[in-house]
Amino acid sequence: MSIDSSSSSPVLRFAVFGHPVAHSLSPRIHAHFARQFGIALDYAAIDAAAERFDVALAEFAAEGGLGANITLPLKTRAAGICTHLSERARRAGAVNTLIRSATGWEGDNTDGVGLIRDLTERHGLDLRERRTLLIGAGGAARGVAPALLDAGIGDLFIVNRTGERADALADTLGQPGRVHPRYLDDVGNLGNFDLIVNATSAAREHEFPSLPMSLATPRTAAVDLSYGEAAIPFLAWAKVAGAHDRIDGLGMLVEQAAESFERWHRRRPETDPVYALLRQGAGTLVTAD
Structure with missing residues (x-):
């Protein structure tokens, strides 16, 4: 965990993993959510093919990563590395949200x-x-x-x-x-x-x-x-x-992100302003997370 030089608040590290992932809107969405509460957030997009996902996730954790979103094609693989699954992740057999705990990664599915x-x-x-x-x-x-x-x-x-x-x-x-x-x-x-x-x-x-x-x-x-x-x-x-x-x-993308955000930060963000902002530029959007 790093410290923002402009603030005494710790910068909390999160990411989205996928392959490809450069298109992902998740960093923008979570940045907007974090600003609603004044949370200092570092949310990155990390490209990891399935065969390298476990290593990339371990590196992320070693560098202070606290939680992650998981997108294509890693959702079922992510379920297999978790030490605990929420009821909805267990029912789905797939994970799109990881929460770092003392015993490893907890998996949830907010889709x-x-x-x-x-x-x-x-x-x-x-x-x-x-x-x-x-x-x-x-x-x-x-x-x-x-x-x-x-x-x-x-x-x-x-x-x-x-x-x-x-x-x-x-x-x-x-x-x-x-x-x-x-x-x-x-x-x-x-x-x-x-x-x-x-x-x-x-x-x-x-x-x-x-x-x-x-x-x-x-x-x-x-x-x-x-x-x-x-x-x-x-x-x-x-x-x-x-x-x-x-x-x-x-809309689903924004709403599932809000659910992930609440799991990590225990605060519920407003989704309508973020959805409206993204919808204005929807013609340039590429694919789902």
């Missing part, structure tokens, strides 16, 4: 609560009994699936290119009569949905799947966990398909 707060409080959606399609079964999908179920959605269909990953997520969620894993190739046989959530990074990799228009209706809400350019292909499909609500992941 789900961030998504639900954005959809219900900012966008005013009632998620109860919505027949839901979740596209993807990686760390992002794992983070939001338990929260969607807790929010009262109806049946949840999980589709993924690799069916085994969809099966694994469904097994983790543990509600076989309500959660249905399927292959992505079979999505055209599933009927239409009231809520469609894209939790893949396919658009960033220029591999966004072709989705049938029959999935959406005029009552459908389509949500992409990415934002900016990465959300364009899915939200463009949703517009043509006639979905009533088309929402990107910027």
Whole structure:
């Protein structure tokens, strides 16, 4: 921990880990939150591929790191290095928030609560009994699936290119009569949905799947966990398909960051001013954390 020469307050060290991570808005978001409380904060973006993540995290801890956010593709790997997992991280099998403790890293997952707060409080959606399609079964999908179920959605269909990953997520969620894993190739046989959530990074990799228009209706809400350019292909499909609500992941990003901030600093930041500021520059944003 270092000391800011302009203040007697210690500078608290945090970071976001991912690969790639240079695009991340997390440093900006947490800087805005810290200013609300006069907290001296050093929040960096640290690029670490999966094979180097453990070493990079150990170096960060040795240099005084107190907590970290975890983004693609490290969320499930991060869960494996924690000495303790919160209930929501355990249910997800993925971690996006690390808290340094005397015994090692504690892991939490704030993605789900961030998504639900954005959809219900900012966008005013009632998620109860919505027949839901979740596209993807990686760390992002794992983070939001338990929260969607807790929010009262109806049946949840999980589709993924690799069916085994969809099966694994469904097994983790543990509600076989309500959660249905399927292959992505079979999505055209599933009927239409009231809520469609894209939790893949396919658009960033220029591999966004072709989705049938029959999935959406005029009552459908389509949500992409990415934002900016990465959300364009899915939200463009949703517009043509006639979905009533088309929402990107910027609000979720801000809300999950606020939850992480509160875990670290025990203070709840105001999110609306930060969201509005970032939304003004949304055309330059690249992808989700």
